[in-house]
Amino acid sequence: GIDLDKSSFRNLVSDFRAKVKAANAEDVVFFYAGHGFTLDGLNQLVPADAGLNDKKLLPYETLRLDEVIDDIHVSKSQSTVILLDACSNNPLPKQLQDSDTASGLARLQTSTKGKFIVYATQPGQVTRDGKGKNSPFTTALLTYIEEPAQSLNDLLIKVTNDVDTATNGEQLPYVQTTPTRNFYFNPVSQT
Numbered sequence: 001g002i003d004l005d006k007s008s009f010r011n012l013v014s015d016f017r018a019k020v021k022a023a024n025a026e027d028v029v030f031f032y033a034g035h036g037f038t039l040d041g042l043n044q045l046v047p048a049d050a051g052l053n054d055k056k057l058l059p060y061e062t063l064r065l066d067e068v069i070d071d072i073h074v075s076k077s078q079s080t081v082i083l084l085d086a087c088s089n090n091p092l093p094k095q096l097q098d099s100d101t102a103s104g105l106a107r108l109q110t111s112t113k114g115k116f117i118v119y120a121t122q123p124g125q126v127t128r129d130g131k132g133k134n135s136p137f138t139t140a141l142l143t144y145i146e147e148p149a150q151s152l153n154d155l156l157i158k159v160t161n162d163v164d165t166a167t168n169g170e171q172l173p174y175v176q177t178t179p180t181r182n183f184y185f186n187p188v189s190q191t
Helices: 006-023 055-061 065-072 136-144 152-166
Strands: 027-033 036-039 042-045 079-085 115-119 174-177
Touching: 006 065, 027 065, 042 065, 065 079, 079 136, 136 152
Parallel strands: 027 079, 079 115
Antiparallel strands: 036 042, 115 174
């Protein structure tokens, strides 16, 4: 989905969960590029229709990242890859920014077993916008993602090096994971 309002975003996640369960999927990939921030220590993803004008309404206007991940990680044997390219800044108006809100995303406080959680930058840091239509993180990801027989770990080393170079050392991706097996976007047949 692109530029989804909260209802459409929620429905997309719900439909995706149903497809994952029906297919008994072994691998699930979730990619998010957009605004995000931390509210009371919890990561919030910002739909296109979020007003962000009243702090009391923020939990109703945004989606909690941990809940989205729990929705799509339906099996203990499943590998779930979460790629987070958020955020470029704290999208809240200055009057709503206080000690309960923060730029960037926080390290998730959830079980990481079977999950690869990849942030475009370190917890609490902001991402750089880049020069083209994609951020340095997404640009690097798209550069290497289709290479055959490359594990996610090997892909992330290349992405990290490219992001480091593109941002003059101002941004480094961060990985929070407890993998139970290797993951490949483009595995090679075992023939």
